[in-house]
Amino acid sequence: MATNKQDDKALAEDQAFIQSLYDDLSDHNGDYTAEQPSEQLDQSILAAAHKAVKAKPTLHSEKTADGQTDDKKQALNRPAEKRKKMAWYYPAATAASFLLVGLIVNHQLNGPINPEYKAPLVSMEHVTKAKQSESLAAPAEMGVRTLSDETVRPLVAKQAFKEEMLVEEFDDVFVENEPSLTASVEVPASPHKKGIKSSAVQQSKDEIASEPSAGASPQSAEAEFVIAAEKETKADMLASNDLTTAAQEQMFAEQAQQKHRLAAKAKQKASVKDRQLSKQTLNTPLPPIVLSHEKYKALQVQSKQNTLYWRLLQENHSSYVIELFSNEQIPVLYRLNKNSFELNKSRQDKRQPFAEITYIAEK
Amino acid sequence: MDAKAQGNKSRQQLDQTLMLAYAEGDAAAFDRLYSRHKTAVYRFFIRQNLTTAVAEDLCHDTWLKLINNRAGYQANALFTTYLFTIARRIAIDHAQKKSVLLEQQQNEENLENQESNITQQVTESNHDSQLDVADNQTLAAALKQQIAALPYEQREVFLLKQEAGFSIDDIAEITFQNKEKVKSCWRYALQKMRKGLSFYGN
Incomplete structure (x- = not known):
């Protein structure tokens, strides 16, 4: 309590001291207490105040007691006729748009847009072509082993040409003729294979046989026999090497032939089916x-x-x-x-x- | 004392009446209001260690804000409290913008140097008994410098109490602070001022 009293006393003394200084200043020096804002500032502030009074609505949005801004007040102060219009306009527009959408949907569900429209008939040519393409694609899809074109092309160029010719011939043949087709295709293959093998063996044998005759002289009959046997085995080996390559080539050719045969068969089947279909569906009169x-x-x-x-x-x-x-x-x-x-x-x-x-x- | 309190009350009532009249569109009422309070507002700013130009700008902003918010004025608050609340906010905004706190530190250092110079001048002038006017000028300068040297909160309270004439309660309302805090600020401000101006007491 004593400290509080002392503090209050000190505060009062300080206050009295400062006040005395201010009193001295106001008595002897008017500059300190008589500081005034400039005339220019006074004029500008007063002009702004008068201008604000003349322009009744304030620039800032004034809130009313309800907390509504001027915009809301303006909206509420709209003419009654306009407000009435707004009241019925939006629901009517919404209802009309819903009705329109419903009518369009109903119209589309009930009937076709153009009842006179007729779908175009698919010609049999298109059907046949589609079938052919499907049947031609079938062997590859079914996992039939095929060779790359680069490997097969040089080997089977002639055979392919022949087969193409055959396929053209078979276009008008029914499926029942398939065995004859297979036989006719396979026939030229075997003599060709035999011809390759026999010519290769003969050639290599001749080459080997001609080599020793130019060189050393035979010392005994036994030795000659041994040498001759060796030469023969050597020639056979060479020939067999040639034959393996020839056989491989032949195998590739046969595989290519098989591929083409399958394609030809598929094409024939497609054409036969097409004919049968055309007879049944189109009922075209055949000549008597x-x-x-x-x-x-x-x-x-x-x-x-x-x-x-x-x-x-x-x-x-x-x-x-x-x-x-x-x-x-x-x-x-x-x-x-x-x-x-x-x-x-x-x-x-x-x-x-x-x-x-x-x-x-x-x- | 009663007469003084009554005088204050009547002045406050007049301020409120004038402000309400202005809010209703009486421009002349504002003229009277402005002439009554323009000096206090201006001095509040000029004592904040601001230049004259800046103080005038802040004064302008304060009065413009009052003009624009005239419709929101309610008679349940004192006009002066309302006015100085606006002024204080503007001063704080300015301080935040210009980072016055940093400038204050520099100024305090300068003030210490200036104070020592002034003390020397006063000591010299005391020897010459004929220079009373000069003494008063130096007192005014010393007072300004001491006010400027106060911390922001203490200065604010000091200016509102000593120069604008507000009570502790009013200051607490204006500054949105506790009454005890305002009182302690006032006490510290007085102590510092007396310490700085002790020479003039003699």
Whole structure:
């Protein structure tokens, strides 16, 4: 308590001392207490104050008691008509856009956009080409061992040419002819192989045999025999070396041939399938087949087992063109020579049994 | 004492009335307000160890802020408290911008040198009894220098208490500080001032 009193006393003394100094200064020296801001500062501040009063809305955003800024106040002070417009405009626009989207979706789901549109028919050429490409690609995909082109090309150039020629020929041949194709391709290979082997052996033997005759003279018959045996074995070895390389070449050639054969087969299959497909799907009329006597007999036998019917399609001065129906087959057109066949056309029905066709030459 | 307190109260009420009138659009009320408080604000800044130009700039900013925020003024606070709160904030902003604290250290060193020179001058002038005016000028200069040499918080409290006439409570409100802290600042400031100006007491 005593220290507090002392402190307060000291504080009061200090305060009194400073105050006395200030009093002295105010009495004798007016500069210290009479310091004033400049006139220019006064004018600028007063001008700013008057300007602020004249321009009623302040530059800074003034907050109201509710804490709303001027912008919100302005928004609230909008005309009532405008606010009403805003009130119904946005929901209406949203509803309209939803309705539009719904209509578009419904329209697209119910029917095609253009009902008159017809999808383009795929021609059989495209189908055939696609099948061919698939079948040609098949051997490689199935893991058939193939050789690189660089290895095979020089060896099988001639064979490839021959096979290409064969493939062209086989384009119009059915699958049933496959064995004959294989045989015809394999035939030239074996004599060629034999020819290579025999010529190589003969050549090497001749070379070896010619070597010693120019050099040393034989000392005894036994020695000559030994030397001759050695030479022969040497020649055989050389020939066998030649043969191994020739055999390898031949093997490569055969492999290449096999590859080409597979390709040719695939191509043939594709063409046959294409034909069958075209017969079934497109139903293109084939030209009438001239009915021979043998075929007539066969059809007669067939008509006894399963009834065959025919219909006259065309008649001219020398022949008839009839359409022959069987149970499950497509009707076939036949051309009948008037000199050989006679048709009973008395029946009213369009379709008549095969018995109504008679072979005149038989009579 | 009662008369003085009543006088202060009436002055404060007048300030509030003038400020409210200005907020409602009476420009003349601001003229009266400004003329009543311009010196105190200016001296608050000029004693902060600032040049005249800087002090005037800060004065301008203070009054402009008052003008712009006139609508936010509420009569429950004293006008002078409100005004000096703005002034203090601006002074602090300026101090932060210019890193016045660094300058202060340099100035304190300079002041020590100047103080010793002044003491010598005063000693010499005391021998000449005819130079009273010169004595007062040196006293004014010494007072300014002593104020400038105070730490920022003590100087602030000293200026608000001694020169602007605020009570400890008002200063605590203006500076947003504890009342006891303001009181201790005031005490230390007085001690330093008396120590520095002890020569003039004789």
